[in-house]
Amino acid sequence: MSTEEFVWRELVVQRLRERDRKECQNFKEIIVQNNRLIDHVAQLKSDNLKLSVENEQLRNAVSTGGTGPNVAMATLEKKLLAQQEELTDLHKRKGEHSQMIVDLNLKVEQQKKLLNEKEHSLYKLQTVNNSLRAEVQLFHSSLDELKKLNTTLLDEHTALQLAFSSLEDKMRHIQDENRSLLDRLMRYKSKDADKLNEENESIIRKRSAKLKRDLEDAVREPNSAVNQSVPAAGGTPLHRNSSPAQFGGGATVSDDEFDEASINGAMEALGLDDEEYINARFTAGETSHDLRRSIDTMKAAGYLGQPNPTNILMKFEAHENESHAVRWSPVGRMVATGGADRKVKLWDIGKGSYCLRKSATEPRAVLSGSSAGINSVDFDSTGSYVLGTSNDYGARVWTVMDNRLRHTLTGHSGKVMTAKYVQEPIKVVTGSHDRTLKIWDLRSIACIETKFAGSSCNDLCTTDSLGSTIISGHYDKKIRFWDIRTEKQADDVLMPAKITSLDLSKDCNYLICSVRDDTIKLLDLRKNQVISTFSNENFKISCDFARAAFNSVATKIACGSADGTIYIWNVNGFLETTLKGHSSAVNAVSWSPNSNSLASVGKSKRCIIYSDS
Known part of the structure; x- marks a missing residue:
């Protein structure tokens, strides 16, 4: 017999004894009293018998006569009557006690049934307890195994941590070597640039000398076609041997008095482009500052620059909801738009009356994959990839050729407002509302910095294809400069209000910044200061991500207003024209890099393409 079975039997016996003790203890006094009553009844029966005998004897004595016995008999009859009454009372009490015994027996039966039920429940609980003890033992064994496995994993983690630390040290060493190599490369490039500049200067000097000789030869030839008069602003002929500020007979005319016919006629007669015209005036004795001021004045007047786009070439519903972003492809006539309907769409922009008549246009491709509204779109320099940012805390890269989603960049904890290529096509920088900028390696699809x-x-831009400097505009009114080669941050530039967009000129010398105080600032990055401010009494920035843009030659600035009007300023500071067409606020504009066209999108879901023809 096992120890567990012995304990079980002892427990049952002990509980039975406890039950008997509890159930008998309650009725012990009743049983004792009942026994006493039974003994008393037996005693009374014997006394009654004796009295009956004595009564018979007395009756016999009375029957035989005598007065004395009659008195005794009367006394005995009274005594007998009292005894009979007492006996009747005792029988009554006996019946009551018998009923109590019956009731108690019923209670005992009920208690026995309850005890059986409890014993059955106890058996079931003991069975469950045994199964739970078996499970506990199994869990104890599993816990021991897990502890051993945890110890093994901790040892492996320690080893991997050591290996990671070693690899991280190697990576830092390699990064240091990479920086040193980049510095050497930049020094070599600087030397090459200096040599190239020297060669260019020698070529310019030779060309200037040649132009000077040609001008002198033209002056000597009395019947030369170049020496013929070209009408100037005041009717005075312009000769090849005179500067554009000096006209025949010694008359002097300011640069602002040039008209398009005189300038174009003089340059066409001489066969010169802009730079050759500057060199020619340089040989005539003008300073380089005066020459550049003169050519800038002519470009500002629209004589040497592009005309303004004033005609609506195309008008179509770009998205199902509000349109947020637009960007021209650097190659071909294609526009990418992004909107609140979570899609990026590519549109082929054609020419001709057919496009003007066309009221609705089908997109060339619809790029999906985003789970929230699109905030910005951009192309790489080859036009092969489209980069889009979204409110779902991510950025995505699609290929233009097959319209497939190639990369999804997730890691920000806030909506991503802007993204640009750096060291394309292998790296991307993103700016987010989570107050961080992240640099991504598209080969490993991971954030590297x-x-x-x-x-x-709200917006950012990069200074060159290597992405050596990142410029970002922020909600706290600051423009920040980040040098990713040295990991140092240059001095911030503080604006009067929060910044909605940035755009950089191709030569990386000038930066425009749209500010929430309804102005656009022009910064000279060589001086790191604001040199001009563009505004108008009717011009209002439409939202916190409204985009302004340079044209391809950085001579004009365009930005949409909250009233649906697009404003175009000349970089010299004056407003050239305004474009109508939108019925609600304009969110973004983009100049075509290959033609004098302007694309715009706004809250009315509509995209409008403006052209100069």
Whole structure:
């Protein structure tokens, strides 16, 4: 017999004894009293018998006569009557006690049934307890195994941590070597640039000498076609041997008095382009500052620059909801738009009356994959990839050729407002509302560096194809400069209000910044200061991500207003024209890099293409 079975039997016996003790203890006094009553009844029966005998004897004595016995008999009859009454009372009490015994027996039966039920429940609970003890033992064994496995994993983690630390040290060493190599490369490039500049200067000097000789030869030839008069602003002929500020007979005319016919006629007669015209005036004795001021004045007047796009070439519904972003492809006539309907769409922009008549246009491709509205779109320099940012905290890269989603960049904790290529096509920088900028390696689809700006980023741009400097505009009114080669941050530029967009000229010397105080600032990055401010009494920035843009030659600035009008300023500071067509606020504009066309989108879901023809 096992120890467990012995304990079980002892427990049952002990509980039975306890039950008997509890159930008998309650009725012990009743049983004792009942026994006493039974003994008393037996005693009374014997006394009654004796009295009956004595009564018979007395009756016999009375029957035989005598007065004395009659008195005794009367006394005995009274005594007998009292005894009979007492006996009747005792029988009554006996019946009551018998009924109590019956009731108690019923209670005992009920208690026995309850005890059986409890014993059955106890058996079931003991069975469950045994199964639970078996499970506990199994869990104890599993816990021991897990502890051993945890110890093994901790040892492996320690080993991997050591290996990671070693690899991280190697990576830092390689990064240091990479930086040193980049510095050497930049020094070599600087030397090459210096040599190239020297060669260009020698070529320019030779060309200037040649032009001087040609001008002198033209002056000597009395019947030369170049020496013929070209009408100037005041009717005075312009000769090849005179500067554009000096006209025949010694008359002097300011640069502002040029008209298009005189300038174009003089340059066409001489066969010169802009730079050759400057060199020719340089040989005539003017300073380089005066020459550049003169050519800038002519370009500002629209004589040497592109005309303004004033005609609506195309008008179509770009998205199902509000349109947020637009960007021209650097190659071909294609526009990418992004909107609140979570899609990026590509549109072929044609020419001709057919496009003007066409009221609705089908997109060339619809790029899907985003789970929230699109905030910005951009192309790489070859026009092969489209980069889009979204409110779902991510950025995505699609290929233009097959319209497939190639990369999804997730890691920001706020909506991503802007993204640009750096060191294309292998790296991308993104700016987000989570107050960080992240640099992504598209080969590993991983974030390789995080810049903590301390304020929400609304837009950014990069200075060159290597992405050596990143410029970001923020909610806290600051423009921040990040040098990713040295990991140093240059001095911030503080604006009067929060910044909605940035755009950089192709030569990386000038930056425009749209500010929420309804102005656009022009910064000279060589001086790192604002040199001009563009505004108008009717011009209002439409939203916190409204985009302004340079044209392809950085001579004009366009930006949409909250009233649906597009304003175009000349970089010299004056407003050239305004474009109508939108019925609600304009969110973004983009100049075509290959033609004098302007694309715009706004809250009315409509995209409008403006052209100069």
